Amino acid sequence: MEISLVEAVGAIPARDWDACAGGDNPFTTHRFLTALERSGSVGEGTGWLPRPMVLREGGEVLGVVPLYLKLHSQGEYIFDHAWADAFERAGGSYYPKLQVAVPFTPATGPRLLLRPGQDARGRQALLQGLQAVAEQNGLSSVHITFCTAEEAASAPAPWLSRIGEQFHWENRNYAAYDDFLAALSSRKRKALRKERQAAQGFGGRILHLTGKALRPEHWDAFWTFYQDIGARKWGRPYLTRAFFDEIHATMAEDILLVLAERDGRYVAGALNFIGRDTLYGRYWGAVEDHPFLHFELCYHQAIDFAIAKGLSRVEAGAQGEHKLARGYLPVPVWSLHHLPEAGFRQAVSDYLQREREAVSEDIEALQDLGPFRRDQAI
Template sequence: MEISLGEGVSAIPAAEWDACAGSDNPFTSHRFLTALERSGSVGEGTGWLPRPMVLREAGEVLAVAPLYLKLHSQGEYIFDHAWADAFERAGGSYYPKLQVAVPFTPATGPRLLVRPGHEARGRAALLQGLEAVAAQKGLSSAHVTFCTPGEAQSARAPWLSRMGEQFHWQNAGYGSYEDFLAQLSSRKRKALRKERAAAKDFGGRILHLSGADLQPEHWAAFWDFYQDTGARKWGRPYLTRAFFDEIHATMADDILLILAEREGRYVAGALNFIGRDTLYGRYWGAVEEHPFLHFELCYHQAIDFAIARGLSRVEAGAQGEHKLARGYLPVPVWSLHHLPDQGFRRAVAAYLKGEAEAISEDIAALTDLGPFRRDQPI
């Protein structure tokens, strides 16, 4: 086996990359990762330098990983700022670090991408490759974020696993939104019906756009929404305007754009990506304020779409206990971390043990507080 690092996913033939990535998850596809590169959303000046890892055997690509040399900890959503501060106060240099991730995308999915039939040894070889690069370059750490539970469970020392928490909606074979509501307590059913009615009172209509229905005017409107959200969070949006043109050209069938239109003007929108069995909510924004419209476009409409398409799950992004009342229950999410410095590793390992216990308790408590009827299995 031979491992090498590239200068970008776009330099790797799409057929070779996607033979390892598969077609289930849109974010690890060649077209999504190259859209980030071609649009300038990652690359020089962003702190995300693409260095995709490629594992070959007898000249054939056996496995790949979307690897980045990171110069900061922004856009990751599994936060290690405190680790960086501690390491540098102790005299080390935390940056640059290695990050296997989908930039700006807190969505669970495979990160160690291996051709079918070679999963165990392919994953092991990629992790060993990350360890070797960190050692050769004298780097503080290597991280694999929002990986699958299987990837987290299969990793061995010196890798540490970290548990996080998100809120996902699970489809229990519902035939309609009303079927879903029937599983909630009476008080919660009434509250959500009232909320949806109030949201739809904004004076316009709600559109679902995908594939050929997506037009440049829709992306122009959504760019305004995306910019507004970034400004409200006192930050700089990570994605460039060119990114949306790229995904329009290459990923239209993988996209669900939900727009609210009033009096001929788009006033709010939510961008989703469609996986094989999951709808992934990614970005939201608005240029007008209307009660509950955010919840309607981001959560209720996503459930409607998932039920209609027979999708198993809706992932609505990072954080947000407000999702609980709308039927999105807490679930664990996972990451892997390699810290070559033994003292640093011991300190972080102790922290992760306590953190995992606290998150497990939080998931149990929040699940118990969820909106579902007590006679329904969760």
């Protein structure tokens, strides 16, 4: 078995990459990751330098890893700024570091991508390869973010696991949105009905656009929304305008764009990606302020779509205890970290143990505060 790094996902044939990635998760596909590269959303000048790892045996590609050389800790959503500060105050150089991730995308999915039948052997080879690259090049760390629970559980020492929290909606075989409402307590049910009525009374119509229904003017409108929310939340948007043209060309069937139109003008929108059994909410923005329209486009419309298409869940992205009242319950998310320097690794390990306990307690407490009737709560 041989491991190598290349300079772009685009340097690897799509058939080889996707044979390892599978078709369940849209973000680990060749078409999504190369859209980031071709659009200039990652690469020189962004602090995200693609260095994908390839595992071969007898010339055949058995596994791939979306690996980046990172020059900062932006756009990751499982943040290590405090670790970087501590390492550099102790005299080290934290950057560059290695990041196994889908850039700017806090969605759980496999990160060690392997052809069927290669899981155990291939996973260990890739983990060992990541360790070797970091240690041979004197890098401070390797981070595998939003990996699966199975990947986190199977990683041997010296890898450290970290737990975080997101809010996901689960489809319990609902035939319609009213079936979901029926599972809620009376007070919560009335509150959501009132909220949706107010939001849908904004004076326009709500559109679901996917596939051939998507047109360039929709992306022009959404780009305005994305820039607005990006500037207010993060200082600058991560994605370029060209990225949206790329996914329009290669991923239209994987996209649900929910737009609010009023008086012939698009005033708000939410971008989702469609997986095999999951709808992934990614970005939202607006140029007009209407009560509850954010919740309607991002959360309620996503539930409507998931029920209609028979999807198992909606993952609405990072943060947000406000999602709890709308039926999105807390779940753990995982990451793995390799820190070659022994003293630093021990300090972070001690911290992660305390953090895991605190996050687990928080998830348990929030589960009890969910909107579901007691006979429906999980």
